[in-house]
Amino acid sequence: QKEVEQNSGPLSVPEGAIASLNCTYSDRGSQSFFWYRQYSGKSPELIMSIYSNGDKEDGRFTAQLNKASQYVSLLIRDSQPSDSATYLCAVNMGGTGAGSYQLTFGKGTKLSVIP
């Protein structure tokens, strides 16, 4: 059973701080990793994707991937109250089988940025 684990939170950080969100996954063959942001009552919005070990930066967001440890994280620098949302980690196994079409989602971490 493929699993993606996240701390449910809530994670509270003060405005301007760095928020660190973590995710572990069980399938060692996983190849593609995604972070979605979901505001209350809205649909998930893709904010970052990462496919190789290391860091990937996009504005205030940095995704970090360590396949050996089966660990992916999202850092949000200079956190703003508008970043308050639930962040979903999603993993795709890749390859050519049925699993290659599917994403497995974690249950999400709720982030609250305090002004």
Add this chain to the structure above:
Amino acid sequence: NAGVTQTPKFQVLKTGQSMTLQCAQDMNHNSMYWYRQDPGMGLRLIYYSASEGTTDKGEVPNGYNVSRLNKREFSLRLESAAPSQTSVYFCASRSLNYAPSYEQYFGPGTRLTVT
């Protein structure tokens, strides 16, 4: 370019009634998905269509049927609604043309209540 659209946005059904949730995408994506999201359960895959003409079961297919009408449209049908199907339903799509990108893009969702 509207992305992924879903209708209706809200629906209330009585137990035993049937309905069809509609989804369309204008991104020329090959794969389409139906998820449900319940508090504490995260996003769970109901059915997906890897490409036009194919459909496959996901994690929670019981009580649902799907139709991939054409490349753009993917509908979800509840034949005899049950209170356990009260949920928020999201449609998503993904292009196979940009591997290893397996990014999925979500529609705005349908909030369904079954009484």
